[in-house]
Amino acid sequence: MDLPTADQFYEAVFLPELWPSACEALAKEVDASTATIFAIDEKGGYRFVCTPNIWEGIMRFSSDPRRFDNPRPARALERFPFTFTRELDLLSEEEYENDVVLTEFIRPAGMNWSAGCVFQEPSGHLIMFDLLRRKGMEHYSDGEINHLNALKPDLARAVFLASRLAFSEAKVMSNTLSSLGLAAFVLGADMKVMAMNGEAEVLSPRITTGYRERLVLESKATTSLLTAAFLAVTSSVMGTVQSLPLMSANGQEPLILHLLPVRRAAHDVFGRGLAILVVTAPGKQGAPDMRVLSGLFDLTPSEGKIARELAKGLSIEEISKLHSISMDTVRTHVKRILTKTGTNRQPELVALLLGLSLPQQESNHSLRT
Incomplete structure (x- = not known):
């Protein structure tokens, strides 16, 4: 006997490989054909977990620049925050028929109607649930939307837990490195400094925080390299440690920055996007x-x-x-x-x-x- 959907979501928090089956359980709750959970960062980057039958379509959508023409997330957050609703509640009839997401992605995948929910989690990511129905099926009824909203507290809590678990693991790593005398920063989306240990704090102003707590380095050249390395480390399932130099314009000793991915499970979309930056000084x-x-x-x-x-x-x-x-x-x-x-x-x-x-x-x- 299958676990209740809420229990499957909580289980996936600790076993990320179970997210696809949790999505399948959610779809069955309202006779949806597919279910997808997106994590959308501040720059519009998409990560996702979904039912296996829509994976290829979501892969194509999440890497296509036309995803930025999707008005659903912003409107849902503004008009129906933290609430499941139909896309027809977000789009006018004319907008719906000319919607690029519908015409270029949903219908070519054999789908037609959608229902979803959008909310913001603590790291700043938007979380979006999206459930599609195949062509020929009726749209979601008011009762089915109400049922999704009854499930919503457990769904959202599971996503929050997944995100906080990854952050807690990163914080523990930072404190452990401090016990070894190593400076460490916990970096979130867009290289935002979410935490740092005491050894890291004393590196200011060579390494510090700026607007919106984003990491700032004294060297523009190293900043460019670090930005590229951060993207590589956090976007790849098999991200590996990246090491970079930080030179000083004032004759201070060079520093070596080591960027480590926090978690790399293929389906762990809520714990990814985090990295640890460890700073060491070379020998002489x-x-x-x-x-x-x-x-x-x-x-x-x-x-x-x-x-x-x-x-x-x-x-x-x-x-x-x-x-x-x-x-x-x-x-x-x-x-x-x-x-x-x-x-x-x-x-x-x-x-x-x-x-x-x-x-x-x-x-x-x-x-x-």
């Missing part, structure tokens, strides 16, 4: 290990070799002769290394590279362990 001795260079900045073997030669103090001409390659090739590699390390000039790059090597004693210890 000798040219860096090529494994360090490649691991931190995704350098190719050739780029790693040239970066190491630069750290030893060799000129472009000397590197060219040493490795029997043209100076133009060396310059091309140097440009790529500058881009990947977020540095603007060769002296800046060398200063960073010289700071990346661990002290000899620590290096030997790491090899033994």
Whole structure:
């Protein structure tokens, strides 16, 4: 015997792989053909879980720029906040017949009528429930809409719990890193700083918060790299750690920023979009290990070799002769290394590279362990 729909939603909070079956249970409650739950960020990015029969259509919709022409979420939030309603209550008859979501996505998928609910959860994301019925079926009755609204408190509470669980896990990670003496920031949507430990606070003004608590770095080059890395880490199910340098214009030691995804379950749309930013200071001795260079900045073997030669103090001409390659090739590699390390000039790059090597004693210890 299947669990009640509300129980299936609460179960999915802790087992994200159960969200699709929870959506199926919700659809059955009102004889809907499909059910989807969207998490919409401040920039209009969509993440979702849904019944398997609409997955391909929702994938196409969520990556299509025409999704921004969908007036439903904003109108539902304004006119019927936290309440299930039909799309005909949000759109005029003319708007409905010319609605791009209906004509380009819903009807081509064999669907016709929709009902939904929109609300905002604590991290700032909009949460939207959307239930579709196939062509030929009647629209949702008042009784069915009332039934959805009776379920709504448990549905919303489950989504809130999923979001808060991810945040709590991130906060625990931040505090654990503090016990190790490492600075850490918990980042939410749009790189908003949701929490930071004491070690992170003392990094201001090199790393601080700005408008709407968004993370601000002293280097524009690193900010650009971090923004791209954050998108890669939080949008990918298999997001991996990204490491970036932060150079100082005032002669302070460089810092290394390590961006870690918090959760990466395929169906965990409510816990994703969070990341931990850990800040470490490099060592001060000798040219860096090529494994360090490649691991931190995704350098190719050739780029790693040239970066190491630069750290030893060799000129472009000397590197060219040493490795029997043209100076133009060396310059091309140097440009790529500058881009990947977020540095603007060769002296800046060398200063960073010289700071990346661990002290000899620590290096030997790491090899033994």
